[in-house]
Amino acid sequence: MTQPLAPQESAVLALIRENPFVGQQEIATALGLARSTVAAHIAQLMNKGYILGRGYVLSSEVRAFCIGGAVLDRKYHARTKIVLETSNPVESTRSLGGVARNVAENLARLGSATGFISIVGDDDGGQSLLKYMREIGIDVSQAVTTSERPTAEYAAILDAEGDLVLGIADMNIFDLFQPDHIERAWPHLAASNWVFADCNLPAEALSALIDRCRNASCRLAIDAVSTHKVMRLPKDLNGIDLLFMNIDEANAILGQTSPHTSEGAKQAALALQKAGAGMAVVSAGAQGMAVAGADTIEFINAVRAAPVDMTGAGDAMIAATLHRLLEGDEIFDAARTGALAATLTTECNASVHPDLSAELIEANRHRLTN
Template sequence: MPELSPLESALLRLIREDPFAGQQAMAERLGISRPAVAAHIMRLTERGHILGRGYVLPPEGRVLVIGGAVIDRKYLARTPLIAGTSNPVEGMRSYGGVARNVAENLALLGTTTGFVTAVGNDENGRSLLAHLSARGVDVAHAVALPDQRTAEYAAILEPTGELAYGIADMAIFDQLTPAMIEQAWPAIASASLVFADCNLPAETLATLIARRPHGRFRLAIDAVSSPKVKRLPRCLDGIDLLFLNLDEAAAYLGKVFSRDINGMHDAAKFLHQAGATAVILSCGTLGVVVCAQDGTTHIPVVRAEPIDMTGAGDAMIAGTLNFFSRNDTLTEAVRKGALIGSLTTETASSVHPDLSNHFVEANLYRLDATSGDHLV
């Protein structure tokens, strides 16, 4: 994030004091010319510190989420599946997608949240955006495309719950192009923190990373999957927070790591050396490793009585972003994020229906045994 000069900081203070002040009045108070004030205002607008005409200032702590939104369907077979014929099932529909889940979790935690995505101009797309809007997410920059289908994923499960078939229609994500970034740039540049998932095409991720220095935001990215993490550029400069698991790290780096804390530490260190300012790397019951400039810390998993693991990783990301944006240290933010992830496993929903700051505070006692260990 570019640092403000003393003059730019003074100009923003004047605008906060009186958003309707004229440029000549500001020039006289600052002891510079009116054209100089105009030039500074233009640069501050381009970098997201001012939202266009009227000197409207962006809200502090706003998070903008960019990425996939999906309709998830599960079909649980009542009897063992038989190929080539009709099978009785119990059908369930829910809303999913890494970015969508993160956005909903953030809003429930009280973070001012916007969402940039693409859906079809169909019933699924309309219901998905309406649900997010009702949760408090700003979907003004989500686009409904008339000739596209809202993304869907369907899981066909054996009576035991084991996945028999997984089918996905994600073609609409190809429409999340660099042009979309340009169109939404004022909202992106003015955010305090931007989160994107690797459902975005490689060229869109590259555009977002390249344009990051021209905004006021910190950039967080989640790998999503082992195939999709390869959409990230080889140089990770410009990524402030990189979320991924050990398998995704191995796929990106083209290396094999032991499935233990030492392997997690090594993978996170390689990614940090590749340019990511901080790496948050998970590996199931082994917990999370946080690697940043001040060293590497292991955070154990928070004990839970899991019902469904769906959405736990997205909840952990949202919790981390929520508390990090509120000036918690990264390690403390990840600990609270890990708690929210564990709480999410104790419900059948991908987003905990009771999630709120009060709910998190009521469960902070569960962190007593997970202070984390600093690794060399």
């Protein structure tokens, strides 16, 4: 959804690029325009994401801005078959999570310049989460801290194969994320190439973001997060350039019962496009995912894995897909790399592979079969 520049806007932008400190009157004189006209063009350039704020500071280097969940994850890994309604021995681990946070960390590890916006509590967990993100080079300058609620928590009970048996989420803090927060961060979001949001955001914030991105040069990708949270998306999916969800989430929002097969995933992806999404990726666990591009649809097989923990596989798939799109791949090749990143993530205990890098992907590329 690129918003092209009018010729006068391009001329104003060229002068600002030459000299970021150029004044409005100087631009007006150079181009033979009224100062008020220049002011209007500058406002448009800000809206479209070409320049940031007052002082005409040019866009930062951030190419992907992730916005949504920042969560403290706890995982309880059962070593034997889980028996309900009694005590089960587990091994527990703590890590950082949240779909948007996981995607941001994966993007940064792959080498994309990344920004991250969320809301965290004014507590140790929230502070150390932001510190960690900062230390791996992510721009967290727009993140919000509140003393009203604690940082979000997610607990996952995994069976002996690493599959999720039960997840519980205290994410009430995200209700505080309002369209105002989007407005405040908007120049930063608009200046990036891709904005990625997850449905941890409240419905009003998601709608505000979708409306804003519809008329901006950045592209918008969204992940559903869960069958419950996907219902926060508007009925009209226009304005979403790339939508990620699994078959259950697609069935929930579409009111359909597509089967858990490659054909079911394809049906669902096409239906999401019919509802307005530009492109749609519908994943089907160990089978792979249907990728509906602008003109064609493909089913991309999952990459065979020796999984130990499935947490974060979908988030790695999204991040690697976006990373490759930023590098210029078309959607199908990008999604193939996404499938490989997902597999690598299932093979480690962490929600984000601690050694993920573009080199690790290349070293494993031979594992791709389609």
